[in-house]
Amino acid sequence: MFRLFKHYVPHAVVWLALIEFIALLGSAEVAWHTYAHFAGFDAGKLSARAAPLATFAIANALAMMATGLYSSEALRSMRFATARLLAAISLGVIFLSVVGFLFPTATLWRVNSLYAMVIAIAALFVIRLILTQSAGADAFKRRILVLGAGKRAARLQALAEAPGSGLVVAGFVAMSASERTVPDAVPREDIANLSDHVVALGAGEVVLAMEERRGSLPLSDLLRVKTTGVHVNDIASFIERETGRVDLATTNPSALIFSDGFSAGQRISRVGKRLFDIVASLLVLVVGLPLILIAGMAVKADSRGPILYRQSRVGLYGEAYDVLKIRSMRTDAEAAGKAVWAAENDPRITRVGHIIRKARIDELPQLWCVLKGEMSIVGPRPERPSFVEELERELPYYAERHMVKPGLTGWAQINYPYGASVEDARAKLEYDLYYAKNYSPFLDLLILLQTVRVVLWPEGAR
Structure with missing residues (x-):
C-alpha cells in the first residue's frame, strides 16, 4: 500500500485513480480537437490549453473521490460504479461552472465541456468494465x-x-x-x-x-x-x-506511545488548519445564510419553541463549550433533564427536523463555533458531558480523542453510521483515534470530499 501523509491507500486504487485521471485529460484533449475540427479552426499548441485541460481533469477526479468511486463497493459492483460515475460527472459540471464564472480562461468552452463530459463518461465506463469485470475483483x-x-x-x-x-x-x-x-x-x-x-x-x-x-x-x-x-x-x-481505525482489542498503550502518530500539535499543521477553518467557516456562513433562514422559518412554522438551541459539549482537552444548532427536536425532548441517545426513527424529531438532519442543515450554525476557535471543520464529533463521563469509564483511550478539536465532520462520521449506544461509541472511537493519530491536511481533504457523499447519500443520519 502507498502511504500518503500517514494515510494508507491500496496500490490498485492509486493506479486506478492515476489511469482515470489520464483518461480525463485525454477526454478533454479529444473534445478540444473534435470541436476544432467541426468549427474549422486550428487546435493550436497543447501548452496553450494546458490550464483548461488540467482544470477539467482535477475537478472531475475530486468529484469521483467525493462520490465514493474508489470505495470497495464501487470497485466490485459495476452498477454501483456507473451510478456514482454519473453523479460524479454531474458534480464536476457544477464545480466547473463555478470556476468558469470566477476564472473564464481556466476552463473549457461550454461546447468543449459537453464533448469532454460525454467522452469522459464513455472512457471511464470502459476502464471500470475492463479492470473490475474482466480482471475481476481479485485484481485489487x-x-x-x-x-x-x-x-x-x-x-x-x-x-x-x-x-x-x-x-x-x-x-x-x-x-x-x-x-x-x-x-x-x-x-x-x-x-x-x-x-x-x-x-x-x-x-x-x-x-x-x-x-x-x-x-x-x-x-x-x-x-x-x-x-x-x-x-x-x-x-x-x-x-x-x-x-482506517485503531483496533481497541489489539492495541496497547506502548503501541500508541512508540508510534509515529499524534502529531496534530505541530505548529505548521495547527496554524494551517486554523486558517482554513476561519476562511471556510466565513465562506460557508455567508453562502449558507439563506439556507439557515429558510430552515429557521420552517422550524418555527412546524413546532413551538426557539429556532436555535444551545447545548454543552466537550471540546479540546476536555473543556466544555456551548454548541449552537438549529432545533430539530421537540422542546420536551429531554423533559426529565437527562441526556438521551438519539435513536433510529426517533419520535422526538419534528417533521422539519427529519429533513434538516438528513441534509445536515441543522449543523450549519456550528460554523460560528468554528469561527470562534472552539471547533474545527474536521474533527471528532463533540459529545455531551454526561455521555463523555460514561464513555470514559466504559472505553479505554476515550479521553485521547479530545486531544484534537471536535469538528462538523470527521473520519468517524463518514465511515460509521450515526451512533446511539456505548458499542456504537466504541466503534466510532476507533475511527476518532485513527484521525487523532494520523492527522494531516491530506486526511482532512479526504474527509471533506467524502462528506459530500454522506450528504448526498445520508445512510447514517438520524
Whole structure:
C-alpha cells in the first residue's frame, strides 16, 4: 500500500485513480480537437490549453473521490460504479461552472465541456468494465500469510471474508499447539523453511497474530522472511492500516506511545488548519445564510419553541463549550433533564427536523463555533458531558480523542453510521483515534470530499 501523509491507500486504487485521471485529460484533449475540427479552426499548441485541460481533469477526479468511486463497493459492483460515475460527472459540471464564472480562461468552452463530459463518461465506463469485470475483483486484493491460529487470526479471517475486502489469506500457521481456533492452520513444525513457505504461497505480507508472543516470537524466521522482500506487520498495525481505525482489542498503550502518530500539535499543521477553518467557516456562513433562514422559518412554522438551541459539549482537552444548532427536536425532548441517545426513527424529531438532519442543515450554525476557535471543520464529533463521563469509564483511550478539536465532520462520521449506544461509541472511537493519530491536511481533504457523499447519500443520519 502507498502511504500518503500517514494515510494508507491500496496500490490498485492509486493506479486506478492515476489511469482515470489520464483518461480525463485525454477526454478533454479529444473534445478540444473534435470541436476544432467541426468549427474549422486550428487546435493550436497543447501548452496553450494546458490550464483548461488540467482544470477539467482535477475537478472531475475530486468529484469521483467525493462520490465514493474508489470505495470497495464501487470497485466490485459495476452498477454501483456507473451510478456514482454519473453523479460524479454531474458534480464536476457544477464545480466547473463555478470556476468558469470566477476564472473564464481556466476552463473549457461550454461546447468543449459537453464533448469532454460525454467522452469522459464513455472512457471511464470502459476502464471500470475492463479492470473490475474482466480482471475481476481479485485484481485489487493482496495475499497475506497469518502467523497464528487463535482468536486474533480468526479476526483476520473474518476481515478477509467481509464484503468488499481487499485481502486474501493465503494460509495460517499455528505457532503453538494451543492455537486451534482456525482449523485449517498448518502447524509450524510441519514447515521446514518459513520464508520458502511464504514465497510458495505468493504472499506479499506476513501478519503476526499470535495469542502469546512472549518467548515465542520467531525472530530468525521473520528476519529471513523480511530479507526476501516480504513485509512483516503486527496485527494491530495491520488492522489500523486496512480498516482506517485503531483496533481497541489489539492495541496497547506502548503501541500508541512508540508510534509515529499524534502529531496534530505541530505548529505548521495547527496554524494551517486554523486558517482554513476561519476562511471556510466565513465562506460557508455567508453562502449558507439563506439556507439557515429558510430552515429557521420552517422550524418555527412546524413546532413551538426557539429556532436555535444551545447545548454543552466537550471540546479540546476536555473543556466544555456551548454548541449552537438549529432545533430539530421537540422542546420536551429531554423533559426529565437527562441526556438521551438519539435513536433510529426517533419520535422526538419534528417533521422539519427529519429533513434538516438528513441534509445536515441543522449543523450549519456550528460554523460560528468554528469561527470562534472552539471547533474545527474536521474533527471528532463533540459529545455531551454526561455521555463523555460514561464513555470514559466504559472505553479505554476515550479521553485521547479530545486531544484534537471536535469538528462538523470527521473520519468517524463518514465511515460509521450515526451512533446511539456505548458499542456504537466504541466503534466510532476507533475511527476518532485513527484521525487523532494520523492527522494531516491530506486526511482532512479526504474527509471533506467524502462528506459530500454522506450528504448526498445520508445512510447514517438520524
